[in-house]
Amino acid sequence: MHASQGGRFEGKTALVTGGAAGIGLAVANGFFEQGARVVIVDIRGAEEAARKLDASGSRVRGVTADVTVDSQVEEAVSKATQIFGSVDILVNNAGIATSITPRPFEEIGTEEWLRVYDVNVMGIFRFCRAVLKPMKAVGGGRIVNIGSAAAFKGVPLLLHYVSSKGAVLAMTRSLAKELAQYNILVNCVAPGFTISPAVLENEGQMSQSRTISLQGRAIARDQYPEDLVGAVLFLASNEASFMTGQTLVVDGGTYLH
Numbered sequence: 122m123h124a125s126q127g128g129r130f131e132g133k134t135a136l137v138t139g140g141a142a143g144i145g146l147a148v149a150n151g152f153f154e155q156g157a158r159v160v161i162v163d164i165r166g167a168e169e170a171a172r173k174l175d176a177s178g179s180r181v182r183g184v185t186a187d188v189t190v191d192s193q194v195e196e197a198v199s200k201a202t203q204i205f206g207s208v209d210i211l212v213n214n215a216g217i218a219t220s221i222t223p224r225p226f227e228e229i230g231t232e233e234w235l236r237v238y239d240v241n242v243m244g245i246f247r248f249c250r251a252v253l254k255p256m257k258a259v260g261g262g263r264i265v266n267i268g269s270a271a272a273f274k275g276v277p278l279l280l281h282y283v284s285s286k287g288a289v290l291a292m293t294r295s296l297a298k299e300l301a302q303y304n305i306l307v308n309c310v311a312p313g314f315t316i317s318p319a320v321l322e323n324e325g326q327m328s329q330s331r332t333i334s335l336q337g338r339a340i341a342r343d344q345y346p347e348d349l350v351g352a353v354l355f356l357a358s359n360e361a362s363f364m365t366g367q368t369l370v371v372d373g374g375t376y377l378h
């Protein structure tokens with residue numbers, strides 16, 4: 122992969138959680154190609170993914186951290202600021218999604234429910250809390266949360282997942298109201314069913330969700346991680362400097378609002 126010289130994110134540092142694979146990796150690559158310094162945070166594969174994007178390590182670095190552990194989140198943000206001097210953009214993308222087996226809600230165990238919330242909801246809470254100080258120190262920042270179009274559609278058999286993404290939309294709105302005074306803008310991108318590499322490994326999800334998604338889409342083709350990059354970068358850019366608390370649904374025209 123290559124980096125263009127210059128670009129609209131030159132001088133900015135973007136931290137992407139869950140950036141070692143799928144949508145997060147595509148987004149990390151997008152920021153890199155448009156001139157940003159990038160910190161890929163992931164529970165696995167962060168350093169390797171960073172090296173693949175930028176072998177020199179001068180503009181992309183990987184940090185291994187689990188978004189469910191307070192101290193690891195704090196440490197990841199402090200490493201990012203040590204390496205690149207600031208965190209200007211946070212993309213909260215890490216999530217439990219592709220590994221979930223659809224099942225009736227009454228069969229979802231409490232432990233599995235809490236785990237989904239710990240990653241998908243609390244992980245965002247922890248990262249927003251950790252970047253607050255460094256963002257204030259540089260006079261503001263951008264937060265882009267990755268929600269899901271499923272929260273609008275009311276998808277069955279994934280109640281823990283869908284409701285966790287409902288919480289992401291609500292957090293986006295409340296945080297936007299709370300943080301605008303610091304020039305920190307908070308928005309959300311809600312993808313439709315996206316064929317990230319991990320989805321291909323989950324045959325149950327692949328066969329069920331793919332067919333249903335294709336049937337409901339105005340743009341009748343599969344959605345890939347690269348389809349999300351433009352919307353995330355837009356919300357992190359100067360072009361979106363009067364937008365906060367918004368959710369952009371990027372699903373090929375399935376859920377219309």
Ligand SMILES: NC(=O)c1ccc[n+]([C@@H]2O[C@H](COP(=O)([O-])OP(=O)(O)OC[C@H]3O[C@@H](n4cnc5c(N)ncnc54)[C@H](O)[C@@H]3O)[C@@H](O)[C@H]2O)c1
Pocket residue numbers: 138139140141142143144145162163164165186187188189213214215216217218219220240267268269270311312313314315316317318319320
């Ligand atoms: N793929 C889809 O159909 C789809 C649809 C709507 C929304 N989303 C959302 O997009 C985001 C990315 O999804 P994806 O399809 O690229 O999934 P993925 O499974 O390919 O990637 C998720 C990444 O998050 C990382 N991660 C998981 N738990 C973590 C933890 N505790 N700490 C740190 N990192 C952790 C994983 O290692 C992985 O690299 C998720 O928030 C997901 O809910 C995905």
